[in-house]
Amino acid sequence: MKRLLELCVVGLVLVGCGEDAGLVAARQRVEAAQAALREEEARGQDQATEVERLKARLREAESARAQEERELEGLRKRLVASWRGDAKTLKAHQEEAEVPTALRPLLEEAQKAMGGAALEQRFSQGLARKNLALTTAALKEWSSRDGVTPAPEETAEAPAAEEPEEEACTRVSGDFGCTVLPLGGSGDSVTQLCRLAGAGQPWVVRSEHGRLVRLPLVPGSAAHYGVARTLGPDVWVLRATDAGASAPGTLEVYEVSGAQAVRRHSRPLVRKGKPASLVEADLDADGLTETLMVGADEVEAIHREGLTGGVSLWSEYDVCPKLTGRSEPGLEPARAACTAWSKASQPAGTGAK
Numbered sequence: 001m002k003r004l005l006e007l008c009v010v011g012l013v014l015v016g017c018g019e020d021a022g023l024v025a026a027r028q029r030v031e032a033a034q035a036a037l038r039e040e041e042a043r044g045q046d047q048a049t050e051v052e053r054l055k056a057r058l059r060e061a062e063s064a065r066a067q068e069e070r071e072l073e074g075l076r077k078r079l080v081a082s083w084r085g086d087a088k089t090l091k092a093h094q095e096e097a098e099v100p101t102a103l104r105p106l107l108e109e110a111q112k113a114m115g116g117a118a119l120e121q122r123f124s125q126g127l128a129r130k131n132l133a134l135t136t137a138a139l140k141e142w143s144s145r146d147g148v149t150p151a152p153e154e155t156a157e158a159p160a161a162e163e164p165e166e167e168a169c170t171r172v173s174g175d176f177g178c179t180v181l182p183l184g185g186s187g188d189s190v191t192q193l194c195r196l197a198g199a200g201q202p203w204v205v206r207s208e209h210g211r212l213v214r215l216p217l218v219p220g221s222a223a224h225y226g227v228a229r230t231l232g233p234d235v236w237v238l239r240a241t242d243a244g245a246s247a248p249g250t251l252e253v254y255e256v257s258g259a260q261a262v263r264r265h266s267r268p269l270v271r272k273g274k275p276a277s278l279v280e281a282d283l284d285a286d287g288l289t290e291t292l293m294v295g296a297d298e299v300e301a302i303h304r305e306g307l308t309g310g311v312s313l314w315s316e317y318d319v320c321p322k323l324t325g326r327s328e329p330g331l332e333p334a335r336a337a338c339t340a341w342s343k344a345s346q347p348a349g350t351g352a353k
Contacts, residue, residue, distance in 0.1 A: 071308055215256060215259065215261045222252075223243035235254070237302060253265040274296065288307070
């Protein structure tokens with residue numbers, strides 16, 4: 001009997017051991033399956049991240065393409081304007097200038113795409129179609145470009161009583177003078193900055209495709225202007241100084257808007273009692289250089305979005321991060337100013353240890 005009990009106990013122990021071994025094996029299989037699932041989820045997350053990255057690159061590419069198309073359209077418009085949108089004039093110009101055969105299809109493509117948009121062609125179309133609205137719009141734009149205001153239509157009303165001469169107009173006495181303002185480069189002797197002494201506001205006189213155009217500087221309150229650089233035919237960076245002033249003055253950005261050149265930005269060229277230095281560098285790798293105004297602990301930059309975009313003023317928060325990793329010798333003053341600005345902008349007690 002005792003022997004039988006011992007055999008039963010041994011059997012129960014063996015059965016229990018077998019069950020434990022099965023549970024262990026099952027648990028190992030579950031853990032292996034869970035590990036495989038986690039790996040698949042990680043791979044899926046990596047793939048989703050890569051998809052989002054590719055989508056972002058695609059959006060950037062589409063945005064860049066749209067910007068290039070807009071710039072190309074602007075260039076085509078200016079190019080077509082040089083031959084007034086007339087196909088015959090284009091052909092005559094090509095023969096006179098002996099344009100290479102490889103370039104002719106590009107010019108003809110520009111004529112085909114933008115020829116009808118030329119001001120002269122829109123005026124002709126308005127006359128041919130007897131379209132008063134189109135003709136009037138073309139005349140208005142034409143007169144604004146030429147600096148001419150069309151006379152109002154005559155009416156049958158009785159003429160108003162003439163005002164005394166002293167009330168009808170104000171005479172301004174003074175000398176009229178012009179100085180060269182080479183917006184087209186060092187060889188540009190056509191563009192002039194003109195002013196009537198005593199009248200205050202100056203204006204720029206230049207040639208646009210053979211047409212003489214007058215563009216008032218608004219506000220144009222400085223006594224003297226010089227060209228610092230141009231950001232395109234209609235965006236100018238000028239140095240402005242007052243009469244008799246020995247200080248560098250200000251750097252002003254003017255943009256042609258309609259029949260006038262409007263000041264968009266004005267920044268002093270003296271920073272903390274010392275003249276600021278001007279540095280040109282392409283900070284955003286778009287092929288166009290920015291103009292940096294560098295002081296001891298100040299850095300600002302004049303930036304334009306592409307060849308036809310708007311002009312903005314970048315502060316240290318925009319400029320300094322873009323100088324990180326740049327090692328050009330000409331940028332050393334700007335990097336030093338960024339370092340000084342960073343230290344000065346840190347709260348008290350948080351400086352580097």
